[in-house]
Amino acid sequence: MPQTSAAETATGATEDTAFEIAVSTRNISKNFGEVEALNDLSLEFPLGQLTSLLGPSGCGKTTLLKIIAGLLEPTSGEVEVNGQKVTGPGPDRAFVFQDFALLPWASVIRNVAFGLELRGVARSEREAVAEDYIRQVGLSGFENAYPHELSGGMRQRVGLARALAVDAEVLLMDEPFSAVDEQTRRKFQEDLLGLVQDQKKTFIFVTHSIEEAVYVSDQVAILLPRPSRVSEIIRPSSFRGKGVDNIRRDPEYLDIVDEIWTSLRRYVE
Amino acid sequence: MMNRSLTLKILSAVILFGAWEIAGHIPVSFAFPTFLESMGALMRMMGDGTMLDAYAETLRPLAVGIAISAFLGIALGIWVGLSRFFDWLFSPIFIVMQAAPLAALIPLLVLAYGIGLTSKVLVVCIMAMPVIVLNTAGAVRNTPDSIKEMGRSYLATDLDIILKIIIPAASPVIFAGLRLGISAGFIGAILAELKITPTGVGDIITYSRSIADYPSMYAAIFSIILLAVLFLNLLERIEAVLFKGNQLGYASD
Numbered sequence: 317m318p319q320t321s322a323a324e325t326a327t328g329a330t331e332d333t334a335f336e337i338a339v340s341t342r343n344i345s346k347n348f349g350e351v352e353a354l355n356d357l358s359l360e361f362p363l364g365q366l367t368s369l370l371g372p373s374g375c376g377k378t379t380l381l382k383i384i385a386g387l388l389e390p391t392s393g394e395v396e397v398n399g400q401k402v403t404g405p406g407p408d409r410a411f412v413f414q415d416f417a418l419l420p421w422a423s424v425i426r427n428v429a430f431g432l433e434l435r436g437v438a439r440s441e442r443e444a445v446a447e448d449y450i451r452q453v454g455l456s457g458f459e460n461a462y463p464h465e466l467s468g469g470m471r472q473r474v475g476l477a478r479a480l481a482v483d484a485e486v487l488l489m490d491e492p493f494s495a496v497d498e499q500t501r502r503k504f505q506e507d508l509l510g511l512v513q514d515q516k517k518t519f520i521f522v523t524h525s526i527e528e529a530v531y532v533s534d535q536v537a538i539l540l541p542r543p544s545r546v547s548e549i550i551r552p553s554s555f556r557g558k559g560v561d562n563i564r565r566d567p568e569y570l571d572i573v574d575e576i577w578t579s580l581r582r583y584v585e
Numbered sequence: 586m587m588n589r590s591l592t593l594k595i596l597s598a599v600i601l602f603g604a605w606e607i608a609g610h611i612p613v614s615f616a617f618p619t620f621l622e623s624m625g626a627l628m629r630m631m632g633d634g635t636m637l638d639a640y641a642e643t644l645r646p647l648a649v650g651i652a653i654s655a656f657l658g659i660a661l662g663i664w665v666g667l668s669r670f671f672d673w674l675f676s677p678i679f680i681v682m683q684a685a686p687l688a689a690l691i692p693l694l695v696l697a698y699g700i701g702l703t704s705k706v707l708v709v710c711i712m713a714m715p716v717i718v719l720n721t722a723g724a725v726r727n728t729p730d731s732i733k734e735m736g737r738s739y740l741a742t743d744l745d746i747i748l749k750i751i752i753p754a755a756s757p758v759i760f761a762g763l764r765l766g767i768s769a770g771f772i773g774a775i776l777a778e779l780k781i782t783p784t785g786v787g788d789i790i791t792y793s794r795s796i797a798d799y800p801s802m803y804a805a806i807f808s809i810i811l812l813a814v815l816f817l818n819l820l821e822r823i824e825a826v827l828f829k830g831n832q833l834g835y836a837s838d
Contacts, residue, residue, distance in 0.1 A: 385738050386738070387734055387737060387738055405737055405738045405739070405740055406740070407740065409738075410738075410739070411735070411738040411739075413731060413734075413735060415731050417731045417732050417734070417735035418732075419732060419750070419753070419754075420754075421753045421754075421756075421828045422753075430739060431739040431740070433749075434736070434739050434740050434741045434745055434749075435740060478739075482739065
């Protein structure tokens with residue numbers, strides 16, 4: 317099938333273009349007891365770009381993200397971030413959670429400053445930083461609100477501000493927009509494109525939405541289950557510079573979405 | 586809203602005390618005084634200092650027992666909740682303690698610790714501690730994994746996770762356990778005074794009953810219930826101040 321040939325050309329392409337690599341995973345395997353979640357998976361994430369991990373449920377994309385975060389230990393293989401081997405969570409990586417993972421008893425500003433609080437930054441200093449990021453994600457005026465007083469979208473903005481506040485070089489996002497409504501999600505996707513451009517950070521983005529992956533990514537890695545492997549790496553090229561409003565109409569965008577669906581459909585029950 | 590809840594509280598008190606007054610007049614029993622007679626006895630005993638002396642005596646084992654149960658109970662509960670091994674080691678003890686018929690075991694306590702303060706404090710602790718330990722342990726065990734994971738990914742140490750995530754997350758259930766434990770402690774304090782040596786409020790109850798002064802007996806019972814209710818309300822206030830966001834609901838709701 318074109319699967320293997322696609323994988324070959326894709327890896328060939330990455331080598332040719334030679335981006336500076338921020339994060340690389342080498343021969344990662346992960347077993348949960350008898351269950352094999354990841355098997356000998358290698359993938360590279362270019363610096364300053366957004367890479368999506370896309371695949372059907374059960375393909376191990378969240379497991380891979382948590383291994384990169386240092387939250388899970390791989391059974392074998394290793395992860396390097398900026399040339400440093402990952403042995404656990406580190407200051408170079410920040411995580412955005414699918415269910416937001418906010419502290420319900422803490423105000424917005426304390427939640428945003430929580431990463432800095434854990435690093436021992438003085439209160440006035442960390443609150444100044446937090447206020448700045450609260451403003452950047454558009455939540456000014458909600459500093460002293462509690463999470464339950466916010467909508468789902470606003471809660472995820474808090475989660476995003478918390479991740480930005482620790483100023484890590486790599487942002488790990490685990491289906492960050494899947495728990496917010498469709499309109500908010502579109503706004504988030506547009507904002508994310510701006511963020512990738514402004515922040516000069518490396519983004520690793522897990523999603524199960526094909527459209528979302530193609531829309532926001534510089535590089536889409538398609539993971540397939542049983543055994544878990546990278547089947548294809550797609551780099552959309554032509555529509556990135558054309559402005560957020562034109563992406564969804566772009567022929568290349570539509571072709572890629574279609575192509576991915578064709579290769580994924582037989583893995584979906 | 587505040588006014589409505591206050592009105593409802595007053596209304597329910599009026600209905601309860603009215604029913605008591607009527608029941609005393611019927612009378613349901615020769616040994617059941619009316620509400621007003623009981624309140625009269627309460628005023629009299631408060632006036633002549635009997636009540637004050639009695640509470641000075643009763644509050645000692647109660648306060649010591651509750652303080653021990655609260656601190657030791659929460660600490661043990663956190664420990665039991667965090668470690669499967671300590672769960673295996675300690676949980677059965679507290680489950681047995683909770684189920685044991687304490688009144689029947691008091692003679693054993695007296696045999697071991699005498700009739701002094703120690704035995705009474707132990708009775709309060711045996712009543713109060715199991716529910717505090719078991720509730721705390723359950724709450725600690727049920728802390729959502731996602732916020733613990735969040736803590737780890739933002740470089741929290743194990744101590745940070747316990748102090749800044751697990752304890753605040755468990756606090757509503759810990760406080761619920763404290764409320765139940767403390768009310769059980771009040772029962773324990775009176776039980777100790779009835780079963781070990783008649784002192785304090787227990788003495789008023791025993792003595793008044795023996796001379797058929799039922800209004801005084803019920804006044805003493807009423808006063809201890811009142812004190813317990815006031816104390817539990819205070820605890821609720823403390824909780825509301827300490828964990829403001831918690832009482833208003835969870836972010837994952």
